[in-house]
Amino acid sequence: MAPRSPRRPDPPTAPAYAQAGVDLDHDEGFIARVREIARGASRPEVLSSIGGFAGLFKAPDRYTEPVFVAGADGVGTKLKLAAQVGRYDTVGIDCVAMVVNDLVVQGAEPLVFLDYLAMGELDAEIAEGALGGVAEGCRRAGCALLGGETATMPGVYPKGEVELVGFGVGVVEREKVVDGSAIRTGDVILGLTSNGVHANGFSLVRAALEEGDAAGQLDLFAENPDLNTTLASALLAPTRIYVKPVLNLLRDFELHGIVHVTGGGFAGNVPRILPDGLQARIDPEAWPRPPIFGWVQRHKEVHPEEMLRVFNCGIGLVVFVAPEQAEDVADRLRALGERSHRIGAVARREAEEPALAFAPGAAE
Numbered sequence: 354m355a356p357r358s359p360r361r362p363d364p365p366t367a368p369a370y371a372q373a374g375v376d377l378d379h380d381e382g383f384i385a386r387v388r389e390i391a392r393g394a395s396r397p398e399v400l401s402s403i404g405g406f407a408g409l410f411k412a413p414d415r416y417t418e419p420v421f422v423a424g425a426d427g428v429g430t431k432l433k434l435a436a437q438v439g440r441y442d443t444v445g446i447d448c449v450a451m452v453v454n455d456l457v458v459q460g461a462e463p464l465v466f467l468d469y470l471a472m473g474e475l476d477a478e479i480a481e482g483a484l485g486g487v488a489e490g491c492r493r494a495g496c497a498l499l500g501g502e503t504a505t506m507p508g509v510y511p512k513g514e515v516e517l518v519g520f521g522v523g524v525v526e527r528e529k530v531v532d533g534s535a536i537r538t539g540d541v542i543l544g545l546t547s548n549g550v551h552a553n554g555f556s557l558v559r560a561a562l563e564e565g566d567a568a569g570q571l572d573l574f575a576e577n578p579d580l581n582t583t584l585a586s587a588l589l590a591p592t593r594i595y596v597k598p599v600l601n602l603l604r605d606f607e608l609h610g611i612v613h614v615t616g617g618g619f620a621g622n623v624p625r626i627l628p629d630g631l632q633a634r635i636d637p638e639a640w641p642r643p644p645i646f647g648w649v650q651r652h653k654e655v656h657p658e659e660m661l662r663v664f665n666c667g668i669g670l671v672v673f674v675a676p677e678q679a680e681d682v683a684d685r686l687r688a689l690g691e692r693s694h695r696i697g698a699v700a701r702r703e704a705e706e707p708a709l710a711f712a713p714g715a716a717e
């Protein structure tokens with residue numbers, strides 16, 4: 354009998370996990386890119402680097418009785434539009450803005466930020482775009498990108514789409530926490546302008562887009578004379594980050610209350626900080642609205658009151674201040690390059706009245 358020839362080894366096959374949709378070698382190699390993206394978004398209080406099991410940081414030495422303030426938020430269905438357009442950097446800024454604006458309205462200085470980015474299959478170009486936006490948002494807010502998680506979840510997210518969520522921690526002196534308890538009758542309400550829809554109400558925006566597309570009236574990339582830009586650019590404009598101007602104000606003025614106008618618009622956010630027995634009276638005609646809101650209202654026939662309930666309608670942050678300081682605060686904001694408007698005042702509220710009322714002339 355002829356001797357048997359040696360058995361040739363089977364051709365190499367991909368690891369079972371890679372066949373299931375998760376390539377560990379590919380995904381783990383992405384960490385070095387994340388380190389580079391985060392390099393410019395740091396602070397001296399950070400004690401660790403990207404890639405560890407958790408991030409380490411310490412409270413700034415200048416705080417004597419530090420209170421840590423934490424928050425989490427996501428970008429929501431604006432991510433669907435980002436996927437449609439193929440641009441992810443601005444939603445990365447949104448992810449940071451939605452968190453750090455919520456921190457600073459408590460009087461807190463944002464210290465660190467962590468992100469959670471999930472995809473069905475890691476697309477390095479998409480992930481770098483989104484995380485590059487996150488790093489830019491951290492630079493604008495003055496906080497450090499401490500770390501995060503990039504997850505590959507095949508079968509959960511469609512190809513080319515992402516989930517993007519952020520978590521942040523800030524710090525404030527205990528005696529300087531801003532919680533609205535100092536708001537008084539007669540306080541002036543100042544509104545800091547937004548630059549568009551920010552990151553709320555996009556389920557309604559997308560419904561308007563779908564109707565326009567079905568009617569053959571939609572071109573996301575064509576220059577729109579009413580918007581002075583393309584529809585895609587107007588809708589993907591990132592949420593403004595108000596951290597630096599607010600921290601500047603807090604150093605020299607007593608702000609009685611601050612509100613980040615996000616999901617729920619004015620009605621869903623302003624009453625959250627009002628003491629019992631007080632009413633915020635806001636004049637909805639006291640500021641100009643970015644034209645993108647008119648586009649949404651026309652294309653979806655949204656009632657004016659619903660617009661104010663769903664969207665920021667051009668005011669991204671609201672500040673309550675004593676009347677004798679209102680003009681000085683407005684001047685400081687102007688010097689910082691911020692556009693603000695006197696949009697209302699605080700009045701006494703009867704038991705049957707709502708905490709928020711839209712009243713023409715309330716800003717006078």
